[in-house]
Amino acid sequence: MAEGQPVVDPSISITLPMFGGGAHTTLGDTLLIETLAHFARERIPERVVHAKGVGAWGEFEVTNPEISKYTCAKFLDTVGKKTPILWRLSTTGGEKGSADTVRDVRGFSVKFFTEEGNYDIVGNHIPVFFVRDPMRFPSLNRSHKRHPATNRPDDTMFWDFHVNQPESVHALMHLFGSRGLPDSVRRVPGFGVHTFKLVDNSGNFYYCKWHFRPEGGTTSFATAADAASTASQNPDYHHKDVWDAIAHGDYPVWKLYLQIMRPEQAESVGRALFDITKIWPHRDFPLIEVGKMTLKKNPQNYFAEIEQAAFSPSNMVPGVAMTPDPMLQARMFAYPDAQRYRIGVNYTQLPPNRSIAPVYAPYERDGITTTKNYGSDPNYVNSTLSPGVPARAVTQIRHLESVPRTSSFGLNEIPVGEEDYVQPRQLWQRVFDDAERMKWVGNCAGTLRDVPAPLRNAVVQMFSKVDPLIGKMLTAKMNEDKLHL
Structure with a gap:
């Protein structure tokens, strides 16, 4: 039993004979009661977004000695230095049982287990996001999920949100x-x-953006039909793909890069400094290699190691700091709060989230399922009755949080x-070739087939502001599809 008592046969319940024949179970069969009670409670709430994801363990290795001049983060201070990592990649809108190969933004999360605590990079597989105001975040995700009446994904609901929030046009061009x-x-x-900010040993700071690039290049399904066919045959296709690769020793590798901006350059990018619907041009802020990440170990228990993994952009280490980006500020609260609801207030003590650095925080104690409770140490800050946190560590962390911020950008x-159409236009005109433009139009038009005409026209008008050609091609494609119905 769970309390350690031996049982004769855990596969059968205890029964007592009934008068007149037959038998019945009793509440005295504590093993049966315990088994049923636990079974009814063995699920935890799935993530509201990014519910279905694949994960693996690996390591990160520094390859560029120049990075240490931008940050005092110890996990980046020496070429060849290796840091254990936990990686998770997920779809966004679908539930845990949904298909892997749907059209969706993928969440891309990496937890670095550093000597100074856990550092999480929690991003996406496209460089921009749909909204820049966190108040819109819940509505955005609801519009990408199931309709409350039909309980089905709904293209009308999807497009109604985005037409009314056209700042999302850049992300839609990628999607x-x-x-x-x-x-x-x-x-x-x-x-x-x-x-984000990088801070060096002298207190100087630099703005930065993180980029992971797969060593084997980026590849996609040739057509939406191919992705749909794969989903019908194996909805867990991506899970199998990465599991089999690691199991066979074909370890996935990503190079990690930084874009770095000096504070005096901030004025040159305007709103793009803190607006996540925009990128920093690579010609102005080229990628600087930092190191490489290699996935080397599959989870032995998915629930324990991946489902219970908790990532948050609030997990930073000395040498990395936050910025006034409103979406970042909101996520720094919302993500840990979601984990407290989903897996409990002591989620940081679970194996996939447990820091390899010493943790001393007796003012965060007690609560459900705690495994480390600091013994007799008083549970308040600045106690003279226990050793507490070394003063230097506290001073350093507080210093990083108080790094001066630029004040010239209204938020x-x-x-x-x-301005919101400039970068989507560049993507369409300079990055997409003719084949990609035709594919994009076909993909977008396919979602507009059952949308009411006024909304369909509004979508065409929104993309026509990116480039009039998009509106013309969308209209032509929809008329062509209508003729073939």
């Missing part, structure tokens, strides 16, 4: 391109999306204007 249907999670890029409501 309906080839990148929206990756054919292998081993070939998926990752982006931190937000702007109030920003109306959608011409």
Whole structure:
């Protein structure tokens, strides 16, 4: 039994004979009661978004000695230094039982188990996001999920949200391109999306963005039909792909890069500094190699190691700091709060989240399922009755949080204007080739087939602001599809 008592046969219940024949179980069969009670409670709430994900263990190795001049983070201070990591990649909108190969933004998360505590990069597989105001985040995700009446994904609901929040047009350009249907999670890029700060030993700071690039290049399904066919045959296709690769020693590898911006360059990028619907141009802020991440070990128990894994952009180490990005600020609260609800207030003590660095925080104690409770140490800050946290560590962390911030960028409501269409237009005109443009139009038009005409026209008008050609091609494709119905 769970309390350690031996049992004769755990596969049968105890029964007592009944008068007149037959038998019945009793409440005295504590093993039966315990087994049924635990079974009814063995599920935990799935993630509200990113519910279905594949994960693996690995390591990160520093390859560039120049990185240490930008940050005092110890896990980046020496070439060849290796840090254990936990990686998870997920779809966003679907439930745990949904198919892997749907068109969706993938979540790309990495937890670095450093000597100074856990550092999480929690991003996506596209470089921008749909909204820049955190108040819109719940509505965004609801619009990508099931309709409350039909309980089915709903294209009308999807497009109604985005037409009314056209700041999402840049992310939509990525989503309906080839990148929206990756054919292998081993070939998926990752982006931190937000702007962060790096801080050096002298207290100087630099703005930065994180980029993971798969060593084997980025690949996608040739057509949406191919992805749908794969989903019908194996809805867990991506899970099998990465598991088999690791099991056979074909370890997935990503190179980690940084874009770095000096504070005096911030004015040159304007709103793009903290607006996650925009990128930093690579020609102005080229990628600098940091190191490589290699996945080497599959989980031995998915629930214990991946389902209970908790990632948050609030998990930072000395040498990395937050910025006034409103979406980042909101996520730094919302993500840990979601984990407290989903797996409990002491989720940081679970194996996939447990720091390898010493943890001393007796003012965070007690609660459900705690495994470390600090013995007789008083449970308040600045006690003279226990050793506490070394003063230098506290001073350093507080210093990083108080790094001066630029004050020249207003973070109030920003109306959608011409600036929001510039980068999507560059993506369409300079990055997409003719074949990709045709594919994009076909992918987008397919979701507009059953949308009411006024909304369909509004979608065409929104993309026409990116480039009039998109509107014309969408209209032509929809008329063509209508003729073939």
